[in-house]
Amino acid sequence: xxxxxxxxxxxxxxxxxxxxxxxxxxxxxxxxxxxxxxxxxxxxxxxxxxxxxxxxxxxxxxxxxxxxxxxxxxxxxxxxxxxxxxxxxxxxxxxxxxxxxxxxxxxxxxxxx
Amino acid sequence: xxxxxxxxxxxxxxxxxxxxxxxxxxxxxxxxxxxxxxxxxxxxxxxxxxxxxxxxxxxxxxxxxxxxxxxxxxxxxxxxxxxxxxxxxxxxxxxxxxxxxxxxxxxx
Numbered sequence: 001x002x003x004x005x006x007x008x009x010x011x012x013x014x015x016x017x018x019x020x021x022x023x024x025x026x027x028x029x030x031x032x033x034x035x036x037x038x039x040x041x042x043x044x045x046x047x048x049x050x051x052x053x054x055x056x057x058x059x060x061x062x063x064x065x066x067x068x069x070x071x072x073x074x075x076x077x078x079x080x081x082x083x084x085x086x087x088x089x090x091x092x093x094x095x096x097x098x099x100x101x102x103x104x105x106x107x108x109x110x111x112x113x
Numbered sequence: 114x115x116x117x118x119x120x121x122x123x124x125x126x127x128x129x130x131x132x133x134x135x136x137x138x139x140x141x142x143x144x145x146x147x148x149x150x151x152x153x154x155x156x157x158x159x160x161x162x163x164x165x166x167x168x169x170x171x172x173x174x175x176x177x178x179x180x181x182x183x184x185x186x187x188x189x190x191x192x193x194x195x196x197x198x199x200x201x202x203x204x205x206x207x208x209x210x211x212x213x214x215x216x217x218x219x220x221x
Contacts, residue, residue: 031207033208033209035211041213042200042211042212042213042214043156043200043211043213043214045208045209045210045211048207048208048209050207055207055208056208091155091156093209095209098143098204098206098207099143099144099163099204100144101146101158101161102146102158102209103158104155104156104157105155106154106155107155
């Protein structure tokens with residue numbers, strides 16, 4: 001059963017703490033996206049990778065966010081230090097190639113208090 | 114720049130037909146996608162258009178006009194379970210950009 005897996009599903013943390021979100025893309029997919037979803041902004045593209053190489057992370061606040069793909073089975077999104085305005089649902093999605101459908105993980109609901 | 118516009122909310126009656134419009138302006142185009150997202154869940158793929166015209170998939174159809182930067186999603190024989198958000202997304206060269214979504218409420 002091929003699916004994108006994200007951990008953790010829920011995270012509550014205090015302002016200033018580091019948060020790491022993990023994503024396992026579908027095996028064989030070479031494109032990985034990180035999105036943030038809020039009621040006000042909808043789905044915002046934060047960063048994306050092709051064949052593990054970061055192509056564009058212009059959607060991320062560079063001073064506190066970082067995205068990496070240490071290997072083909074793991075993508076990470078880190079926030080350090082976290083702030084209350086980072087509270088949102090973070091989705092990872094993977095696709096076979098550009099122009100093909102992207103499959104979404106179940107998301108990580110982050111609450112920063 | 115890039116811009117994808119959809120109506121924020123729509124309502125319809127069970128059994129009816131509803132059309133959700135999407136207009137886009139992007140620097141590149143490599144396909145237009147529609148996703149469905151129920152509250153508290155992840156988006157799921159509905160349909161895909163890369164050439165002009167209508168794609169039909171059961172109760173759902175999607176139309177694309179590249180020259181007009183316009184697409185619509187048509188939902189027929191509406192059911193209560195179709196109450197969800199519908200997201201229009203454009204592959205701008207190699208990145209998938211989403212509109213803010215249209216929240217559809219189906220009433221009995």
